[in-house]
Amino acid sequence: GKGNHAHFMMKEIFEQPAVIGETLNAYFNPASRTITIPNLPWDWNDLSRVTIIACGSSYYAAMVAKYWFEQVARLPVEIDIASEFRYREAPMPDGGMALFISQSGETADTLAALRYCKQAGQHIASILNVSESSMARESDIVFPTLAGPEIGVASTKAFTCQLVTLACLAIHAGVARGAIDHADEARLSSAITKVPEMATEILNNDATIRALAENIHEARDVLYIGRGLDYPIALEGALKLKEISYIHAEGYAAGELKHGPIALVDKDVPIIVIAPSGALFDKTASNLQQVSARGGRVIFLSDRDGIAAVGHDASAVVELPKADPFVTPILYAIPVQLLAYHVAIMKGTDVDQPRNLAKSVTVE
Numbered sequence: 453g454k455g456n457h458a459h460f461m462m463k464e465i466f467e468q469p470a471v472i473g474e475t476l477n478a479y480f481n482p483a484s485r486t487i488t489i490p491n492l493p494w495d496w497n498d499l500s501r502v503t504i505i506a507c508g509s510s511y512y513a514a515m516v517a518k519y520w521f522e523q524v525a526r527l528p529v530e531i532d533i534a535s536e537f538r539y540r541e542a543p544m545p546d547g548g549m550a551l552f553i554s555q556s557g558e559t560a561d562t563l564a565a566l567r568y569c570k571q572a573g574q575h576i577a578s579i580l581n582v583s584e585s586s587m588a589r590e591s592d593i594v595f596p597t598l599a600g601p602e603i604g605v606a607s608t609k610a611f612t613c614q615l616v617t618l619a620c621l622a623i624h625a626g627v628a629r630g631a632i633d634h635a636d637e638a639r640l641s642s643a644i645t646k647v648p649e650m651a652t653e654i655l656n657n658d659a660t661i662r663a664l665a666e667n668i669h670e671a672r673d674v675l676y677i678g679r680g681l682d683y684p685i686a687l688e689g690a691l692k693l694k695e696i697s698y699i700h701a702e703g704y705a706a707g708e709l710k711h712g713p714i715a716l717v718d719k720d721v722p723i724i725v726i727a728p729s730g731a732l733f734d735k736t737a738s739n740l741q742q743v744s745a746r747g748g749r750v751i752f753l754s755d756r757d758g759i760a761a762v763g764h765d766a767s768a769v770v771e772l773p774k775a776d777p778f779v780t781p782i783l784y785a786i787p788v789q790l791l792a793y794h795v796a797i798m799k800g801t802d803v804d805q806p807r808n809l810a811k812s813v814t815v816e
């Protein structure tokens with residue numbers, strides 16, 4: 453059932469502190485503060501590259517993973533959308549590893565891409581929420597996301613649990629490859645252990661986000677921008693909004709704004725700026741100022757320090773807990789889910805069963 457929530461989507465958003473914790477527990481040993489993954493069929497040192505393939509929100513999780521693996525494990529990552537990859541006849545590295553991300557484990561294009569990589573002699577790994585699925589059966593190893601059944605068509609808790617799993621894998625690879633040491637491993641994994649409590653804090657602030665939805669539900673277009681690890685969250689936020697509220701929304705890498713999309717900015721276009729404080733903050737802050745100087749209505753998602761720096765240039769702010777930059781994509785996924793939900797409710801759409809969409813896309 454939906455518990456005391458009106459929709460499965462909201463119930464699943466609110467389950468995130470619990471299921472993020474459970475997923476982390478599957479990969480993290482708190483006593484030794486290490487990531488433990490038994491029976492890996494490959495040695496991270498033997499890989500010249502990892503290929504990660506998925507669709508939709510699961511693909512955005514792959515985008516975040518690319519940043520994590522490259523930063524933390526110094527391991528090159530190629531990512532692709534399954535429907536593109538499967539027909540590309542891509543050359544694959546000898547003895548390589550291909551990783552598939554899917555909530556359902558049944559997505560037709562992702563399964564076809566998996567079969568292609570298997571033919572090409574890759575180790576096949578999957579991050580799946582449904583462990584009795586086609587992809588599970590055809591993989592050499594499955595990394596489960598312990599999100600529990602996800603009923604709402606829009607992925608929420610499965611997405612954040614995919615991120616947790618990917619973060620653990622990146623740390624594991626980093627240690628194995630000598631790119632980070634045990635102290636780094638302990639620091640990064642303890643940053644993940646703090647996510648459930650911070651997620652609860654964000655959920656407790658839901659009324660602030662619901663109030664912002666008032667400013668958005670009549671918009672025709674909404675832009676989301678982010679940079680680095682938070683760029684895929686801009687894409688995810690835009691996808692969530694368009695799929696359940698039917699408002700046209702686009703996510704952009706903040707640095708791409710001036711290469712075209714800034715032409716869309718006027719007083720009627722809300723711009724959601726996702727910018728936790730950290731190494732890239734000043735860059736995105738200057739993008740924020742560029743859009744607000746052109747009359748854009750900026751809704752700024754950041755932490756105390758970010759808001760102190762440029763919050764006055766925004767029309768509205770949402771303050772999130774200050775976190776290690778490594779985990780911000782997991783945390784910032786939550787306010788964009790809530791925003792999409794509240795906007796959809798105001799528009800009166802069917803949030804759990806949006807038009808034209810299916811939970812499991814088993815045909816291409």
Ligand code: F6R
Pocket residue numbers: 507508509510511553554555556557558559562605606607608691692695811812813
């Ligand atoms: C978006 C959404 C879809 C799925 C995509 C892949 O909210 O749910 O974009 O992420 O259809 O599905 P899975 O992960 O089952 O392969």
